[in-house]
Amino acid sequence: xxxxxxxxxxxxxxxxxxxxxxxxxxxxxxxxxxxxxxxxxxxxxxxxxxxxx
Numbered sequence: 001x002x003x004x005x006x007x008x009x010x011x012x013x014x015x016x017x018x019x020x021x022x023x024x025x026x027x028x029x030x031x032x033x034x035x036x037x038x039x040x041x042x043x044x045x046x047x048x049x050x051x052x053x
Contacts, residue, residue: 011019020029 009018014022020032024032
């Protein structure tokens with residue numbers, strides 16, 4: 001007998017990880033995680049700091 005399929009979750013009910021796995025292929029997901037884990041090379045300036053100079 002085949003397994004009963006669970007009803008699909010809606011995007012609003014998914015965690016970020018589940019949603020990312022559904023959207024991106026595994027290789028892209030790995031690359032995104034690596035890039036997100038890296039430290040930024042230069043600190044970002046907010047637009048409000050640039051205007052006050």
